[in-house]
Amino acid sequence: MKPNHNENDTMTSAILVTGGAGYAGSHTVAALLERPDTDVDIVVVDNLSNAYRPEGQKKPEPLRIIEEMTEKTIHFYDIDIRDAAGLCRIFENHNIDCVIHFAALKAVAESVEKPLEYYQANITGTCTLFEVMRKYGVHKLVYSSSCTVYGEPERLPLDEGHPTGAGLTSPYGRSKYFCEEIMKDLCRSDPKWMVISLRYFNPVGAHPSGKIGEDPNGIPNNLMPYISQVAVGRLKELVVFGADYPTVDGTGVRDYIHVVDLAEGHVKAVKLFKQKGFSGFHAVNLGTGTGYSVLQLLSAFEKASGRKIPHRVAGRRAGDIAANVADPALAQRLLGWRAARGLADMCADTWRWQRTHPNGYRGE
Incomplete structure (x- = not known):
């Protein structure tokens, strides 16, 4: 149960965003704050394992920029989600209403090389x-x-009814699958949980x-930032891993989604918690x-x-699949x-960012 804190009774409700200084997290923070109807505090937790904070600056650079863009304040805490005592202090200081949980290690190939690190961060951290x-007493989670x-897909396109957990090709994928199973069990054990x-x-x-x-x-683990860093001269050349897949040109095929669209999906998910009768676990493709294909993205x-x-x-x-x-029909419904x-x-939009920030947030 939520401890009795009289001061919390009048505190503004807050959304806790774990990993909110990272790529998807920071864009979601921006999307939340750019909406004129946002009347909640935004609290960000990040251990800065994949985010940049200049020396002497209190907040990571993307959050500082978002505050400047939106003229709104972000509450930031530099802690790891495995730090239970640190998380408790945040819940004591803010009236957290729901959590958007990004914090995780996320590179497929790296997870094959470092499985323990991935299970520790992604599963142990999530359980904590x-x-x-x-x-x-906070049960709302995106x-x-x-x-x-x-x-490995049995059919394409992939809908939410496709089996999960079988034929997983990386510790990263398994960590996400295990966390989903944990969330399903939580929702079965207590109807107060609402998980998207x-x-x-x-x-x-x-x-x-x-x-x-x-x-x-x-060195980027994902394709688009690698391409953009080659384009700006930061990296020498792009390495295309595999040209013998059963695809249109032999290179891997992926469904690429704009990060701003992705961020807006999170805003929509948070709004769903207000819907009467909403409860339980819901998986949704974005x-x-x-x-x-890789070569088609390269050409574009x-x-x-x-x-x-x-x-x-x-x-x-290692860990890659063909396509x-x-x-996305369920997301629309x-x-x-x-x-x-x-x-x-x-x-x-990637090129606009990269050519104006050839060294990322670190400037010159």
């Missing part, structure tokens, strides 16, 4: 968060899941202002329903940037959401 939520829970697990396909792009975007630490980015992207082909990468494409931005927008 849930324990603290339960302690403080979870950052992944299409990797479907494993958003199964992302492949988020790309950047805020149309060009002020915030994807800035991974080290994708466009259209797949593009060359067109958007006006630059030739040098590339070479290497062998397949995955979403059936349940959330009233559909992707509004196409591949050209994704590439143009």
Whole structure:
């Protein structure tokens, strides 16, 4: 039960965003604060494992920029979600109404090399968060899941009725699947839990202002930031992993979704909690329903940037599959959401961010 705190009775309700200084998290924070009807505090927790904070600055750079853009305040805490005592302090200080849970390690190939790190961060961290939520009587959760829970597709496009958990190709995918199973058990054990697990396909792009975007630490594990860093001269060439898949040109096919569309999906999910009678576990795909190969994405980015992207082909990468494409129909029915931005927008917005931030948030 939520501890008795008289001061909480009059405190503004808050949304806790874990991993909110990262790529998807920061764009979702921006989407929440850009809405004129947002009347809640935004509280962000991030351990900065994949986010940048300049020395001497209190908040990570993307959050500082979002505050500047929206003229609104973000409450930030530099803690790891495995720190139960640290999370408890946040729940004591803020009237948390619901949680959007992004915080996780997220690279498929890296998870094959570092399975323990992925299980620790993604499963242990998530369980710790849930324990603290339960302690403080907070049962509303939007979870950052992944299409990797479907494993090797039995059919395309992938709908939410497709089996999960079988044929998973990476510890990353298994960690997301295990967390979904934990959430299902929570919802079965207590009807107060309301969980929306958003199964992302492949988020790309950047805020149309060009002020915030994807800035991974080290060499990017994902395709779009790798392409954009080659285009801006930060990396020498793109390595295409695998050109012998049974696809249109032999390279892997993915359903790419603009990160702003993805962020708006989270805003829609939070609104669903206000619907009378809503409860239990709900898995929802966030994708466009259209797949593009690596070479097709490369060609579209060359067109958007006006630059030739040098590339070479290497062998397949561990944990990758040939193709995955979403059936996004449930998102439209349940959330009233559909992707509004196409591949050209994704590439143009990525390039706007990268060419104005060749070294990401670190400047020169």
